[in-house]
Structure formats: C-alpha cells, structure tokens
Amino acid sequence: MSSSYVRRRLIQLVPSFFLVIVLTFVIINLAPGDPSAALAGEFASPEYVVEIRKLYGFDRPVHERLLIYIGNMLTGNLGRSYFYGVPATQVVIERIPATLLLVFPSIVLSIVIGLPLGIFAARKRPSRTTAAIVFQAYILFSIPIFVFGLLLMIIFAVYLAILPSGGMISQFYATGLERAADVLRHLVLPMLTLALIWGVPQFVRLTYSAIVEVSKEEFITTARAIGLDEGAVFRRHAFRNAMLPVATIAGIWISSAITGAVFTETVFSWPGIGSLLFDSILLRDYTVIMFIFILTAISVIIVSLITDIIYARLDPRIRLR
Amino acid sequence: MRRSVSLSNTLTLVRVGMRDLRGDKWGLTGLCMMLSFVVIALLVPYFPLYDPWEQSGADVIAPPSWNHPFGADIYGRDVFSRVLWGTRVSLGLGVLAALTSFFVGAVIGSFAGYYGGFLDDIMTRFIDVFIIIPRVILLILVAALIGTEVWYMALFIGLTMWASTARIARAQVITFKERGFVKAAALLGAGDVRLLFLHILPNGIYPAISNTTLQVADAIMTEAGLSFFGLGDKNVITWGQIINMGMLSISSWWLVVFPGAAIALMVLAFNLLGDSLELRLKPRLLR
C-alpha cells in the first residue's frame, strides 16, 4: 500500500488541528464582555481572572492574542483549572482511563449485537422479523440517551435495587478480583445504555442498508450464476463489499460515541471525561471545558484518519492512489 | 423562464414526494406524527391546562394523578402542561436550526463545488472537520461562554450541522455543473450566481431535503441534551429541562418518562419522515 497516501493524510491533519484550535479561539473571543472574565467563569477570584488575562493575552490586541494562544496550545498550556488548582490538561487526562473503560466495551458489545442483527435483518427480508428489527433500531435511536440511562437507573438501581446507581466503585478498600467485580457491577448499566442507544441501532441500520445496497450489484448475480449457494454468495461477496461503507463513516461514529459517553457518564456519575464536563459546566470551569473539546476533537480526527487508512487497505480500488 | 423553473420544480418535488404514499406505512406514520405535533404546538394556548409556570407548594414532586396526569415537578408545576408547551419550543427550534443548517450548508457547498480548485480544497477540509468534531461538546462550549437564549441556540445548533448539507450540495453542484442545460444557460449570458441558484440548485436540491428533515430530529435531540445539562434558556420550557430536574430527584420517574417519551416521539417522527423522503427523492437509477 502506498505510503504516500499515508503521508498525505498525515499532512492533512495539520490544517484540521489548526482549524479546531482557531475555532475555540474564535468562540472564546466572541464571549460578551471581558473575555478573561468570561473564561475565568462566574465563581473565579480576581487573582484568577488576572492570571487568565495574562495567559491568554487578553490585554493585548487581537492578532497578538492569536499567536499567544497558538503558542499556548502547542506547549499544552491552557491554564489552571481554578477549581482543582492544577493545570486543566492534567485534570482532564486523569479521567481518560475511566472513559475508555466505558467506551471500548460498549463499542465491542454494540458490534457483537448490532452486526449480526443487521445481517439477519438483511438476509431475511422482506419479512416481519426484518421490519421488527429495523423498527426497534429506529425506536432505540430516537430515545435520548440520558433518558434511557435514567430509566435504567430508576428501574434497576432505585426500584429493584440490584445494581448500583452511580460512580465506579462502592467498596473503597477492595483490591484485585473484588475490586474488578465491583467496577464491573458499576459498569453494567452505563455500558448497556451506551451500547443499546448509541451503538446497536447504528450498527443494525448501517449493516442492514449496506447489505441491501450491495445485494443489488451485478456481481452478486454473477456469484449466484456461478452456482454458489446463498450462504456462500453472502459470505464471499456481499459481506466483504458491504463492510466497506461501514468503515467510511467510522469517523462520525466515534464522534457520536464520545457524545453518548458524555451523557451516560453524567447520568451514572461515572468518573470519566463526560461527567467532568458536566461538573465543569456547573462550576464554570471553562479552561477544562475548552481542553475537553480540543482533546475530543483531535482524537476523533486522528481515529478517523486511522480508519481511513485501514479502509484504504481493504478496498483495492483505493490502494494504488 | 426563471419563475417557471422554480415553480415547476417545486411542484414536481411535491408530486414525487407524494407518490405512492399509501404503500409507505412508515413514512406515513412519521408524517402523521409530525402533523400531530404541529397541531398541538399551535393549539396549546387554547387548551384548558394549568399555567405551566404556576408554582404550587402543595404539589411539590407529586406523582401522576387525576389532577396532574403527568405529575408535578419540584416547584409544584404541572408537568402535563409543561410537556405540551414544550412542543412549541422543540418544534420551532428544530426547524429553525435545520433551516439555518440548510442555507449555510447549501451556500458554502455550492460555492465550493462550483468554483473548484484551491477554494474547493480548503472548503472540503473545513467541511470534513466540521462533520466529525463532536458537536455537542462544541455547543456546550458555545452555550457556556456566549449565552443560551433560545433563538441563539437554534442558530448555533444549525451552525454546527451545516457540514453534511454542504457535502451534498457540493456533490450535486459538481454533477450538474457539466450538464447541458447549465452550459446552455451560461452561454445565454447567465452569471455565476444566477446559474447556481436558479438552475443548478432547484434541480439538485432533492437529496438535501431528506437530509434537512433528519437534521430537525438531530437538532431536537441536541437541544434536549443541552437543556438536560442545564444549558438551555431558562425562560422557555423545554423537555430537556424537565428531565434535568428528574435527574436531581431520581425517584420522580414521571419527570423523566413523559418528557422523554415526547422527545423520542418527535425525533422518531422526523427520522421516519426523513428516511422515507430519502428513498423517494433519490434519483431513479436506470436498470
């Protein structure tokens, strides 16, 4: 596979990152009133406001501000979170593992449930089963994730009281296996929420429509004409081609997964970036919010790049560009 | 010539959209649901309901009852009335956001596709980034720093959604740019803008329509999420707001279920409608 493709895409990263950074800059400066006061937030002390003003250069003219800002970005200096007293970047980075612990298993669960369901629905069409599956997907997709999460919590944690209602651990002094089990118990509801509302409907609909579209192609008829049975036609031809479009929207998918995680964490008080975001909103800790945005935006861009490269490996039509 | 182009195109659009409506159960369901919401939204002021702002010490966190079919919130306000009033904001905001997205996206996408070259390269990069960045988080940043009046929110939400419309518009313009009738009009002396908006766009608009309908659903969902975070306009009633309250007093399930169902139903309606439109308005491929 051509490495020039990879190189080109990597180079394209730069303007994308730049764009994200400029975007945040614009937003900060659009805040009505004194930007440093706005950024510092309602509850900040005067000293903090001064600190922010100096760091971001709000006492300087705009063009200088942009340069200072970019400089700060590059050195990873967004200022301190006034609430935690340590650099905003540090506060955020500490919470990343918890979010990953939530997101990855959810993605896996979504694929494990969604993909086969989508395939099943596609192969059984037209039938009531297919219609039922697709309709379910629609409904799940339409329920707001936080509503579903709250409902699960109300049913399982409040009324039935069989699962914990929030947080990541209940037994503070447990270690090893016990600790793992504790975390797992706390993980169940948030993971189910994220997977069922964000992941499963996405994959079901995606897989379903991809297979339906591919089945209309002529090479599927050729495959049948050769004498392959339906199963083989599907496995060897329909499926491989159907998976290609799935990979192309991976970028958007990841982005919405992160958004879903934000709400889920908030509802279940799961100590990841999402709930940090929520808390920061309440506390008006804007430097933290800013960094979360920049971090997630950049992560999504990178992940989408990786999936593009993987896609290019899979689709022979792209490989030799 | 100009008038008839747009008018006849709109009529064709409606005719094509209405075609075989009888067989399309899902699209029809979506349409009916949406229309019901519109009716509710318009007629709510005339319904005999509790004043949605009226607080009542006696009914604080009252579960559903004959008096308050959907219960009452922590200020004793009637939830049923609040949910019905919330329809207005959700619908209005969703449509406004989607329209904003449509216009901004169509203009940017069209120019990118039409002029091509370097401008196109930059714009495409721009579009690509906007498509993948997590919009809700961006909106949180915006809402937190700039303000949360409801109309601004609608506008901002629209301003984060324009990218997908832009992509569609760009692709359509690129396709139509080379078509005979466009070149003919150009030869007759039509300027760039006229060409774009009077000739290309009316013909290329179809895929964007279903996309925009879906975006209404998206906008409503996004707004609900933002109000849930406490970032909505406190002066209007939105469903997310009610749910936010439900999160704080967790055993009051009625604060979650009813507004939640309302959101789900409205989003479902626009999703069904949008997907149905997508199937119908897709240009028929030759066998």
Next chain:
Amino acid sequence: MLDIADLSVVYRGYRGVLKAVDKVSLAVEDNEVFGITGESGCGKSTLAASILRVLPQSAEVTSGRILFRGIDLRSVSEAEMRKIRWKQISIVFQNAMNALDPVYKIKDLLKEPLRVHEGMPDEETKRRVGEVLNLVRISQSRMDSYPHELSGGTRQRVMIAMALICRPQLVIADEFTTGLDVIVQDQILADIEDLRQKLGFAMILITHDLSVILEACDRVAVMYGGRILETADSKSILQDPRHPYTRALLDSMPTIRDAKKKLRSLSGSPPDMLNPPTGCRFMSRCTFATQLCQTDPPNLQVGVGRYSRCHYALDQGFKRR
C-alpha cells in the same frame, strides 16, 4: 439441447405486474449460435436470467417449460440447479465492470467456479486459469490485477474466460459487446468463434446490434414487447424477412454499399409492458397493420424451422413500401 416452450416471466412491483416475457418458445441445437435480438427492454435479458434461474426476487416465472438436455430446469431442486449453473450453462454479462466483484483479484475470480464445480488440486486449478487466460488472449501477468485496473475490453474477456473455465455446453452472452468499440468487438467475436470451434459449445447471443447477429449467428429470434416475433436462420432473415418488425430493423441498418440510401427509422416507442395492448404488440408502429391485427397473431410456420407471429407472414414478404 435447450428447448424453451411458452415461457412467461413477470416482475411484481408496487405499480403493478410487468409482463417482461410473454409465452416465448425457442430451441437451441448443439454447437449452434442462436441469436436473440430486439430493442432495449424487450425482455431479452430477463429471458436469459430465467434460464439459469438467477432472476431478482421481484421476478416470477408464471408459465412455461425450459428443457435442457431433457432436464426440466424449472422443476429441479435448487441444489441440482446449482450443479447445472456454470458447469453446463454459463452466462456472460453485459457490464463486466459491475459484474466482477471488485475486491477480488482476477485469478481468484477465475478460480471460484472451479472451486464450486471441480474439486481440483491447487496445481490443476492454476493450470486451468492460465489456460483459459491464454484462450482469451490475456497475458498471465494480469492474474494479480483487480477488475478496476483493467480496460473494458480486457474485463469483458475476463468474463468470457470465467464463463468458459468449466467447459460448459451452453454459453449465454448477454449484450456482451455493448460498450466496446467496434474493433475490440470484432476481435472478441472472432475469438469466441474460434473457441467455439475448439471447445465445442452452443451459444445464445443476445444483442440489439443486428449486424453482429447476422454475422455471427446460425439462427435468430427477433424479440419485441416480451414476445418472439420471428425465428429463422440468419440468411433467410436477411434476404426474406417475414415480419414487418424484422423488415424495419433491417431497413434501419446502414450499409456500406447503399451509402445513399436514406435510413428509415422506426417511429413510436415500445409498448408499455404493464398494460400491454391486446392484439399484435407491434401494431401501433407497423406500416402494414390492418383491422385484423387487433387480434393476437398466431405463430405461423413459414418454412422449415421458421416461424413468424404475424397474420401476413405467409404472404410474400414485407417489401419496402
């Protein structure tokens, strides 16, 4: 070898039932080249697909019999049919770009029919693939290419190679020269004729290009509106057409000799197959039509192995008016 009697195929859509093939009968002998010609949409491809039973889901064979060497293709089980597909009867599709699975290399595409029908050891398979590539004059170096990397003519040759790799007894060629320039077309036709002599198979050549039909085929059937209007050997069809439609087709063909002759094209358009007219399908465009033509014309025998569906078939042929 192939005997089709009264075959009817319909497509069921939301707009109604479309009669694509209406009581078609024809017979193909061993080692002969049988041509089927007609305008686009007259049902030729549907006919072809129905022989192999690879019609889309919306299509249904409503009546008729297809006998292949005594086997009733309509009543055999799917498993039996799969054995017959490709091994006994193969098909070359029109648009090779779409008919070849883009994620597979040419050599893998060619190996597939062998995998299905012959349990050959690897060595043998490789040999066959090389052999068949030679037959269609594609260089061995192309084996590792993907379909999109090849030119149109080459892709078509790959399809032909695929069709021949199991040494079938009947090859159905569905418009396989459309979209190729005349020179390539000529080459391919000559090559196929060569192969036919060498390997010995019968061919059904479907095309709307009358000149190809007249040159390459032993016998011809002219199709219109889902029906076969005339069947004859190609020489007789050219010299003494017994159906106004055939006459009109011949008239519309430019020849080098009569350079000054005005081209007479046929006015009107093919009938609406959702609601076909009663009586002769061709009536509305026929210059010889009379009142009698409002009744369905019978299939009259005009000579040995010659048939025509016209009331006036037995009268001395439709000379230009």
